[in-house]
Amino acid sequence: MAGAAPLVTTRAAGGRLLVAALDGVAEQAGLALGMTLADARAVAPESCVMPADPTADAALLDRLISWCGRYTPWVAAAGLDGIFLDASGCAHLFGTPASRGEPAMCGDLVRRLKGFGFAASAAMADTPGAAWAMAHYGADNCAIIAPGKTAAALAGLPVAALRLDAATAGTLARVGVARIAQLCAMPRAPLTARFGAGVGRRLDQASGALHEAISPRMPVTPFRAHLAFAEPIALADDIERGLDRLLKDLCRRLDRAGRGARRLALTLYRVDGEIIERQVGAARPARDPAHLARLFAGRLGGFDPGFGVEAMTLAAQGTEMLTPVAGTALIPGDAAPAQFCAEDLAPLIDRLGNRIGFEKLVRLGAHPSHLPERAVRARPALAEAMDFVWPPTPRRPLRLLAPPERIEAIPPGDTGGPPARFRWRRADHRIHTAEGPERIAPEWWLRAGKTRDYWRVEDTQGGCFWIYRHGVAHRDRPSQWYLHGLFG
Numbered sequence: 124m125a126g127a128a129p130l131v132t133t134r135a136a137g138g139r140l141l142v143a144a145l146d147g148v149a150e151q152a153g154l155a156l157g158m159t160l161a162d163a164r165a166v167a168p169e170s171c172v173m174p175a176d177p178t179a180d181a182a183l184l185d186r187l188i189s190w191c192g193r194y195t196p197w198v199a200a201a202g203l204d205g206i207f208l209d210a211s212g213c214a215h216l217f218g219t220p221a222s223r224g225e226p227a228m229c230g231d232l233v234r235r236l237k238g239f240g241f242a243a244s245a246a247m248a249d250t251p252g253a254a255w256a257m258a259h260y261g262a263d264n265c266a267i268i269a270p271g272k273t274a275a276a277l278a279g280l281p282v283a284a285l286r287l288d289a290a291t292a293g294t295l296a297r298v299g300v301a302r303i304a305q306l307c308a309m310p311r312a313p314l315t316a317r318f319g320a321g322v323g324r325r326l327d328q329a330s331g332a333l334h335e336a337i338s339p340r341m342p343v344t345p346f347r348a349h350l351a352f353a354e355p356i357a358l359a360d361d362i363e364r365g366l367d368r369l370l371k372d373l374c375r376r377l378d379r380a381g382r383g384a385r386r387l388a389l390t391l392y393r394v395d396g397e398i399i400e401r402q403v404g405a406a407r408p409a410r411d412p413a414h415l416a417r418l419f420a421g422r423l424g425g426f427d428p429g430f431g432v433e434a435m436t437l438a439a440q441g442t443e444m445l446t447p448v449a450g451t452a453l454i455p456g457d458a459a460p461a462q463f464c465a466e467d468l469a470p471l472i473d474r475l476g477n478r479i480g481f482e483k484l485v486r487l488g489a490h491p492s493h494l495p496e497r498a499v500r501a502r503p504a505l506a507e508a509m510d511f512v513w514p515p516t517p518r519r520p521l522r523l524l525a526p527p528e529r530i531e532a533i534p535p536g537d538t539g540g541p542p543a544r545f546r547w548r549r550a551d552h553r554i555h556t557a558e559g560p561e562r563i564a565p566e567w568w569l570r571a572g573k574t575r576d577y578w579r580v581e582d583t584q585g586g587c588f589w590i591y592r593h594g595v596a597h598r599d600r601p602s603q604w605y606l607h608g609l610f611g
Contacts, residue, residue, distance in 0.1 A: 129167045132175040133160050143175040147242065157289065177203075186398075187236075188340050193351075193392045193434045194228065196343045202286075205258065207251055207337050208232075214247075216349060229265045239396050249273055251337055252329030256284035256303075277329060278304035285325040291318060303329075346384070346439035348372040355394050355431020362391070362423055362432060363416075369437035370412040383408025383445035387415060391426075392434040399426050404481055406472035406504060408443040414470055418477050472504045493563060495523060495607065518579065520589050520608030527605040530590065539596045541578045547606055552582040560592075579610070587611050 129149030133140040140160035152167040163170055180203065188206055191198045194217070197209035210228060218227025225247050236243035244264035246257030253273045257266040260280045268276045277284065280303050283292040295318065300306055306314075306326060315323050327333035348369040356362060366389065377383060385408055391399040403418040476484050484504035492498050532542035541560075544553040558579040565572030573594040581587050587610035593603040 129154060129170040130173070131163060131170055132173050134175045134177075185340075189398050190392065190396055191232075192341075192390060192398075192436065193349075194232065196341070196347055196436075196438065197337070197339045198341075199337050199339050201251070201255055205255060207254075209337060209339075210247065213349075216351065225267055226265075229267060233265050235396075248276070250329055250331045251335050252286065252325065253277060253331075255286060256280055256329060260284040273330060274307070278302065278307070282306055285322070285329055287322060287325060291322065294318065295322075342440070344438050344440055344442070346373060346376050346380070346382070346442060348376075348437045349434070350436070351434045352432070355433045357428040357431045359424060362428075362435075365432075365435050366419060366423070366437070367412065367416060369435060370415050373437050373439060374410045374412045374415070377410040377439065377442065377445075380442075381444060382442040383410045384415070384439040384442055385409075386439070386441035387418075388438045388440050389419065390436045390438075391428075391432045392436075393428065394430045394433050397429060399432075402440075403477050404473070405469065406476065406481075407469035408445045409469065409473070410445060414473070417470075418473055422477070476504065492566065494566065495519065495563075496525065496527075518610075520587075520610045523608045524606060527591075527607040530604050530606045532602065532604040539576075541580060541590070542604065544582075545590065545604060545606075547588075552584070552586065552588070554580045555583045556581045563591075577607070 127148050129146065129152045131145040131149050131154060132143045134143040135141075142154060142156055142158045142160065142163055145154050145156065149163075149167065149170060152170075154163050154166060154170070158166075160172065163172075184200060184203070184206070188198050188200060191206055191208055195208050195210050195213040197211075199207045201207045210225065214225045214228045215223050216228075217231050218224065229245050229247050233243050233245050244258050244261070246254045246261055246263075246266040246268065248254040248257060248268040249270055250273065253268055253276070256277055257263075257268060257280075260283070261276075266276075281292070281301060282295050282303055283289075284303065285306075287295075295301070295306070300309065303326075306322070311323055324333060328335040350365055350369055352365070356365065369389075373384070373387075384405060386402065386404050389401045391401075393399065401419065401422050403415070403422065405415070405418070409415060472481075472484060481504060485501035486504050487499050488502040490498055490500045528547065531546040533544050533546070534542060539560075541554060541557040544551060546552070560576035560578055563575045563577065565574065575591040575593060576596075577589060577591040579587070579589055588606055589608035589610065590604055590606050593605060596602055
């Protein structure tokens with residue numbers, strides 16, 4: 124902007140303030156990165172100086188990395204001011220039908236970043252090192268290096284384009300090695316002996332002689348669907364239709380692989396660069412588009428579409444082989460356990476879990492203990508299997524009191540049999556029939572506990588109770604009786 128003052132940010136290093144970043148006006152005024160603040164003020168006294176904020180810069184870079192997920196899931200930071208994108212197999216999705224491919228993708232990326240107010244340049248090459256060099260030091264702000272042309276494209280660039288530290292690049296320049304072509308012409312052994320192995324490693328990474336691994340910011344899933352719109356959409360119905368298309372595409376891929384999704388992540392990319400994410404989970408691996416669409420129902424609202432959504436992606440962040448799993452139903456009494464397919468419960472668990480949280484859903488599972496209150500434990504609803512066998516004999520109640528409640532037995536039953544009647548919650552119950560006893564001894568590894576004699580009793584009013592004597596009956600002391608469960 125004409126008449127604008129140069130803008131620079133500074134960082135402290137070695138007791139001095141150095142230029143950490145600068146705008147285009149400052150660059151045209153002759154300022155450079157790494158220059159001391161005193162020298163910068165001498166060159167451009169009218170400069171506007173602000174302290175650098177590395178934390179805010181890192182947060183902004185992280186947001187841009189997330190936004191770049193609209194192009195490819197393989198995105199990673201490239202230092203403090205760059206982003207690596209692995210565009211393998213993605214470039215054909217961008218551009219018009221007449222011109223699709225890498226130039227269209229690269230141009231779209233730069234155009235959108237400039238629209239957000241960033242001064243951006245990009246490059247596409249066979250290696251991360253070559254792409255970084257062309258993006259930072261190339262003459263074109265959207266450079267495409269054809270396969271096999273990497274060496275020729277890098278030859279005229281300064282050695283700093285190899286991501287060498289400032290000290291090494293300065294030492295090379297002082298001995299007359301200013302360009303990458305000159306560095307390539309030097310014998311490798313003397314080069315390594317004088318400047319270390321790092322220079323040769325960076326040179327091999329840029330040329331492709333040495334593979335350079337890029338760790339993506341988020342785990343990359345092979346099951347991902349992408350949808351871009353010719354015009355931004357903002358209506359909820361349009362977003363739901365877009366989701367339906369993504370689900371059908373994703374489920375077809377899952378079906379071919381014989382897998383089902385356990386976690387799905389839907390990402391909406393707004394025109395202004397904001398990102399909206401919605402996630403759902405499934406109790407069992409699923410690949411039915413209609414069922415998965417119901418999990419997203421009610422979760423697509425409540426956000427501001429702004430000026431519209433221009434792209435959507437759907438990723439299966441967790442998948443498993445889709446095979447039917449059998450379990451055992453919980454049937455009280457003498458009936459044999461009934462078999463069911465765990466897939467039958469999955470839709471119900473999915474809908475409840477995505478509404479109230481899967482951590483709040485539990486299912487009963489057998490626990491290796493003969494104490495009634497310890498024989499059953501609640502397990503997460505997403506447990507792989509439910510294998511619960513209800514003891515066929517003797518018959519036990521479904522409803523247990525926690526903890527067992529003390530009752531007044533009359534008489535106390537010191538002779539070993541059940542009482543004739545008992546008082547519980549201010550009500551008298553006269554026993555009509557009794558079945559028992561069932562003796563349950565405490566587990567030997569528990570220090571506390573006494574033997575219990577359980578009785579199944581029915582009173583004259585038809586109520587059925589499960590009571591027990593705490594400890595062995597003794598004529599010299601009254602027994603303690605408890606009510607542990609209710610039948611019916």
